[in-house]
């Protein structure tokens with residue numbers, strides 16, 4: 001199970017830092033970065049904080065998920081540019097205490113939903129889940145792809161450039 005695939009030196013640095021709920025709360029205060037598309041659509045991948053692993057701004061941020069009854073299910077942080085993920089509290093944190101250390105999610109792609117857009121079709125799954133799974137939108141089987149940080153032709157590279165210009 002390839003959970004820890006971070007650069008060794010960087011991983012050691014991150015492991016030395018204690019990331020806890022208090023820090024997560026501090027990070028939650030940082031504003032999000034909204035990308036404006038020519039179609040008029042607006043979309044945000046993350047906050048104005050740089051990712052601890054790839055240092056990309058705009059794709060990383062603290063995140064929260066709720067269960068269907070509105071209670072907090074999970075607090076974590078994630079970068080949708082390089083796959084850096086870390087649990088802070090909630091179900092996964094309890095079931096898999098090792099996720100309190102950074103781990104790398106798996107990038108997946110749906111050809112069908114991704115055919116016309118730069119942001120659609122891309123998704124991610126937890127590394128202990130079997131197979132790339134099916135697209136939640138169109139139910140087509142997805143495939144594993146490289147994270148944007150490992151692929152210079154990934155459409156997120158263009159979005160990264162756009163964010164750099166926006167935040168200069």
Ligand SMILES: [Zn+2]
Nearest residue numbers: 051054079082
């Ligand atoms: Zn990153």
Ligand SMILES: [Zn+2]
Nearest residue numbers: 110113135138
């Ligand atoms: Zn799809």
